[in-house]
Amino acid sequence: xxxxxxxxxxxxxxxxxxxxxxxxxxxxxxxxxxxxxxxxxxxxxxxxxxxxxxxxxxxxxxxxxxxxxxxxxxxxxxxxxxxxxxxxxxxxxxxxxxxxxxxxxxxxxxxxxxxxx
Numbered sequence: 001x002x003x004x005x006x007x008x009x010x011x012x013x014x015x016x017x018x019x020x021x022x023x024x025x026x027x028x029x030x031x032x033x034x035x036x037x038x039x040x041x042x043x044x045x046x047x048x049x050x051x052x053x054x055x056x057x058x059x060x061x062x063x064x065x066x067x068x069x070x071x072x073x074x075x076x077x078x079x080x081x082x083x084x085x086x087x088x089x090x091x092x093x094x095x096x097x098x099x100x101x102x103x104x105x106x107x108x109x110x111x112x113x114x115x116x117x
Contacts, residue, residue: 001104013037019051019106026053026061033080035069043071049082049095063087069099076102084113 003017015035023029031051047069052062067082080097087093097108 001106008036021106023053023110025055025110027055029053045069047080049085051085053087058089061087061089061091063093065095067095072098076100080106080108 001017001019003015005013005015008014015037017033017035019033020028020030029051031049033047033049035045035047045068047067049065049067052060054060063085065082065085067080069078069080071078078099078101080095080099082095085093085095092113094111094113095108096111097106099106
């Protein structure tokens with residue numbers, strides 16, 4: 001995991017966190033989360049995800065999503081939820097993750113979101 005920072009058009013500092021790992025059904029996965037940081041010390045916020053997966057037995061897929069983060073009380077960690085990631089193969093998934101800032105890890109689960117409206 002690596003990160004970089006930039007100021008967006010509105011003058012808001014935005015953190016870009018890059019991830020790589022594996023995900024069930026998607027094989028090797030690479031992606032970037034962008035977190036606007038408008039208020040110092042905030043404990044919740046929004047972010048965008050853009051990623052690409054390389055399933056072992058099918059062509060690669062890519063997909064964007066928007067979600068929310070919330071700091072876990074007493075931890076240097078955030079709960080991350082992306083209600084819907086719309087993949088290029090037409091699949092829809094929901095992602096619920098824990099971002100451990102100290103350990104620099106992202107782990108969690110993905111669920112089929114195709115029946116969710």
